[in-house]
Amino acid sequence: MREKKGLKADYVILGGGIAGMRAAIELAAAGSVLVLTKGDVHESNSQQAQGGIAAALADDDEVSLHYQDTLRAGDGLCSEQAVQMLVGQGPREIQRLIEWGMKFDRDGNKLAFTREGAHSRSRVLHAHGDSTGAQTMRALIAKARHLSGIEIRSHAFALDILMEGGAVTGVLYLDEKQGTVHSLSARSVLLATGGLGQVYQETTNPAVATGDGVALAYRAGALLSDLEFIQFHPTALFVKGAPRFLLSEALRGEGGILRNILLERFMPRYHEAGELAPRDVVSRSIVMEMQKTRSEFVYLDLTGLDAEHVKKRFPTIYSTCLQNNLDITQDLIPVRPAAHYSMGGVASDLDGATSVAGLYAAGEVAATGVHGANRLASNSLLEGLVFGARAAAAMTRPPCPASFPAPPRNEAVPCSAQQSTDPAALAPPEKLIALVRSVLWSKAGILRNGRDLSDAVKKLETLGLGPEIPPQRRAYEAMNVLTVGRLIARCALARRESRGAHYRTELPLKDDSRPPSHSYVRKGGGVFFAPSLPAPATASQSISRGR
Numbered sequence: 247m248r249e250k251k252g253l254k255a256d257y258v259i260l261g262g263g264i265a266g267m268r269a270a271i272e273l274a275a276a277g278s279v280l281v282l283t284k285g286d287v288h289e290s291n292s293q294q295a296q297g298g299i300a301a302a303l304a305d306d307d308e309v310s311l312h313y314q315d316t317l318r319a320g321d322g323l324c325s326e327q328a329v330q331m332l333v334g335q336g337p338r339e340i341q342r343l344i345e346w347g348m349k350f351d352r353d354g355n356k357l358a359f360t361r362e363g364a365h366s367r368s369r370v371l372h373a374h375g376d377s378t379g380a381q382t383m384r385a386l387i388a389k390a391r392h393l394s395g396i397e398i399r400s401h402a403f404a405l406d407i408l409m410e411g412g413a414v415t416g417v418l419y420l421d422e423k424q425g426t427v428h429s430l431s432a433r434s435v436l437l438a439t440g441g442l443g444q445v446y447q448e449t450t451n452p453a454v455a456t457g458d459g460v461a462l463a464y465r466a467g468a469l470l471s472d473l474e475f476i477q478f479h480p481t482a483l484f485v486k487g488a489p490r491f492l493l494s495e496a497l498r499g500e501g502g503i504l505r506n507i508l509l510e511r512f513m514p515r516y517h518e519a520g521e522l523a524p525r526d527v528v529s530r531s532i533v534m535e536m537q538k539t540r541s542e543f544v545y546l547d548l549t550g551l552d553a554e555h556v557k558k559r560f561p562t563i564y565s566t567c568l569q570n571n572l573d574i575t576q577d578l579i580p581v582r583p584a585a586h587y588s589m590g591g592v593a594s595d596l597d598g599a600t601s602v603a604g605l606y607a608a609g610e611v612a613a614t615g616v617h618g619a620n621r622l623a624s625n626s627l628l629e630g631l632v633f634g635a636r637a638a639a640a641m642t643r644p645p646c647p648a649s650f651p652a653p654p655r656n657e658a659v660p661c662s663a664q665q666s667t668d669p670a671a672l673a674p675p676e677k678l679i680a681l682v683r684s685v686l687w688s689k690a691g692i693l694r695n696g697r698d699l700s701d702a703v704k705k706l707e708t709l710g711l712g713p714e715i716p717p718q719r720r721a722y723e724a725m726n727v728l729t730v731g732r733l734i735a736r737c738a739l740a741r742r743e744s745r746g747a748h749y750r751t752e753l754p755l756k757d758d759s760r761p762p763s764h765s766y767v768r769k770g771g772g773v774f775f776a777p778s779l780p781a782p783a784t785a786s787q788s789i790s791r792g793r
Contacts, residue, residue, distance in 0.1 A: 251429040255280035255397075257641055258417050258432040260404045260459065262287045264379070264627055265609030266438030267386035268339075268634030269641075274393040276642045280430070282402040282419055284439075284719070285454050287387065288380075298370040298378045298496065299631075300624040301336040304359045307367040309333050316625060319364045319524050320618020321746035322762040323472075328616035331596055332625065332632050339631040340371065348385040349373060362495045362623040363522045370624045376494055376560045382627060403719045404458065407435060407466040407605060413645060414466070414604030422719055434641045437463060437592060437600075437607040438634065444679075445731045446585035447687035450482050450492040456723045457730035459611035463592040464729060469601040469650050469768045471613040472590030473730075474738035474748045477621055478692050479586035480504075480528040483579065484543040485570050490584040493546060493563060495623050498522060500559065502548045504532065505578070507541040526620045526747045529583040533692050536582065545578035583692055587626060589617040589747065590737075593766065595648035598637025601768070604645040608637040615764065619746020651766065651776035672712040675724035681709055682731040690735050695751045699739040706732045737765045740773035 256277030259266045266281055273279045302312040312333040317324050344350070350371045351358045361368040373381035390396050401422040408416040408429065416431035439459030443451025464470060481497070481504075482490035498504075498521040504513050516531040517523035523531075532544050548556055553575035557564050560574070567574050591613040598606040598614075607613075609630045616629055673681060689702035711724055743757035744750050756762075763775035 250426055253428055253430040254278075255430065255432050257434055257436070257638075258282065258430060259436045259438055260417065260462075261438035261440055261609070261611070262387075262398060262400075263438060263440050263609060264382060264386065264630035265612075265634035265637075266436070267383065267390055268631050269436055269438060269608060269638035270390050270396050270398075271386065271393065272635045272638035273641060274390075274395045277395065277433070279396045280432075281390075281396065281398045282404060282417070283398065283400045284403045284458065285401065287398055287400050288383065298360065298362075298372040298624045299340065299382070299627045300362075300365065300370050300622070301340045301628060302333060302367075302369055303337050303340060303357060303371075304367060304369055307359075307369050309337070311366055312336075312369060315364060315366050316616075316622045317618070319620050319622035321620050322618065322756070323475075323615070323745065323764065324618035325615030328596060328614040331636070332616050332629060335632045335635075336628045339628070339635065343382065343385055343631070346385050346389045348382060351375065360496055360499050361522070362499045363528065364519070364524045364622055365624075370496070370499075372496070374561070375558065376496070376562045379627065403722065404439075404462060405722060407462055407602075409466060409602075412467075412603065414602060420717070420719060420722070427717070434604045434606060434645055436598065436637055436641060437605070437611050438609050438630075439611045441610045442588050442591075442730050443585045445682060445686050445727050445734065446476070446691070447683040448482070448490055448582070448584040450479050450490055450584050450586045456727050458723070458726050459607065460591055460733070461726035461729045463600065463602075463605065463607070463611075464733070464769055466602055466605060467769050468605060469593040469766055470591065470733065471593040471650075471764050471766050472615075472619075472737070473588070473734050473767070474741050474765060475589035475617075475619050475746055476585055476734065477525055477587040477589060477747050478529040478583040480525055480532055480583050481546055481581040482584035482586075483567065483570065483572075484582045485580070488570065491566055492584075492586070493579065493581060494560065495525070497546065497548060497560065497563070500548075500556070501551050502546050503550070504528075504581075505545045505547050506535045506539050507544065508539060509545070509578075512544075524620055525586075525623065526749070529692050530749060532581075532583055543580040543582045546581045547578050548574050549576060549578070551575070585687075585691075587621055589613070589619065589621055590765075593648075593650050594633075594637075596633075596636065597640035597648075598633060599640055599646065599648040601647050601650055603647045606637045606641055608633045613764075619748065651774075653766065653771060653774035654776075671708040672710045674712050675718075675720045678709060678711055678724045679727050682706065682727050686731050686734065690738050693749060693751055694738060696739065696742075696753075699735060702735040703732070703739055706735055733767060737767060737773050740775075741765055 262283035442457030443449035
């Protein structure tokens with residue numbers, strides 16, 4: 247396939263979800279902005295988000311409470327500075343959304359707030375009940391399309407970051423509509439590619455979430471962080487032969503109860519908060535109940551709630567379940583956990599800068615430390631807004647790589663993400679993806695152990711993409727899935743403790759012999775650990791009052 251050169255833009259954004267669109271809006275006045283989306287502009291995790299956006303705007307809420315809840319959910323690994331940015335700047339971003347046409351659900355003239363797991367207040371905003379992500383994207387895309395200087399190009403799949411002298415010079419991408427490869431030069435590039443859930447066999451993520459941004463950054467030599475922390479959503483609809491459809495945490499916030507197949511309510515046995523415990527606790531509890539009762543699922547019970555309220559509050563969930571012959575107001579809903587969100591990703595500072603000059607990251611692909619070891623429910627859309635805007639502002643300044651810890655030699659663990667050279671282990675794209683997803687789900691899932699993780703590392707290192715594969719998007723996605731799968735397994739094996747969403751059955755406690763540490767890895771190096779940088783003494787004080 248012939249490469250075409252000569253395309254230019256001041257700023258290139260890879261991904262059209264909430265972080266990418268918010269960044270594009272911020273950059274519009276600074277120069278030409280080109281947004282490349284691998285599928286249709288509406289294909290993203292942001293578009294499918296049901297739960298809502300958390301922000302301390304209610305009369306009985308404070309920014310300091312949102313801050314504390316986020317730190318508590320992160321299990322000792324949050325960056326206090328990043329959380330301060332998130333919760334402190336979040337309310338302002340919500341007000342901007344409203345100014346741009348976002349219509350949140352209201353209770354009379356006031357915004358309506360609901361509560362989700364691990365929140366101490368009702369602070370989660372929704373739109374059209376359970377269509378918050380879609381409505382947020384509608385408002386952002388409409389705003390972006392009214393600004394001159396922004397071009398959105400769909401079905402443009404990024405193949406690699408272009409580099410010169412250790413700095414970013416642009417992007418190489420595949421135009422699927424034309425079947426051509428383009429070399430695009432730019433002052434700076436923002437990775438806003440979203441998640442990596444498709445590396446797991448069971449996932450709530452859309453088909454486009456193949457970890458492309460993490461793989462691109464890895465090949466460019468950028469530092470990655472905390473890839474072992476994968477959040478598994480506790481309640482995905484379990485219907486054999488059908489994709490795993492997310493059943494929002496808000497269902498439990500409204501009073502939904504989890505029952506095992508013996509119809510026993512079990513969550514109070516595992517956590518005092520019951521169904522509203524942190525997501526990692528709920529997911530592990532469900533798996534343990536499934537093992538005890540030898541079942542493939544548990545039930546989510548909404549039958550004790552007002553039927554008309556449920557239909558109005560969750561119209562998308564209600565209609566989707568009806569298509570699977572389930573009336574959620576009358577029937578018990580079979581559910582099980584599925585891969586949902588990555589707390590780790592491309593190591594980024596508070597302005598989205600990575601370890602590579604000119605390369606930035608925002609949203610789920612980034613690892614700022616804002617989520618720690620376990621993301622607080624409904625903080626992800628807020629993260630996209632806050633850090634998408636911050637990254638865009640930084641991109642207008644001279645590019646400068648962010649500083650991160652250097653690997654101590656005696657702690658490095660060898661890490662390989664290179665393609666296999668064993669011809670017997672080579673596979674075509676679809677088969678390779680299926681193999682990686684199976685290995686990750688069975689050996690690096692919700693309940694992990696050293697033996698399974700070691701097996702996963704060995705198995706994934708033998709796999710590779712078959713020869714004579716045509717230069718098509720699916721082949722590149724397969725390479726990205728394999729790269730990301732290898733890195734997740736390596737980082738999970740290296741972390742010898744249980745913390746947040748990373749749970750090892752043979753090491754069920756946190757390692758208190760050293761400060762809580764982030765994992766880091768880059769191309770050609772090994773996995774190493776380093777503690778978070780301490781927050782300024784005034785960080786928590788500055789958000790102790792007000793909304």
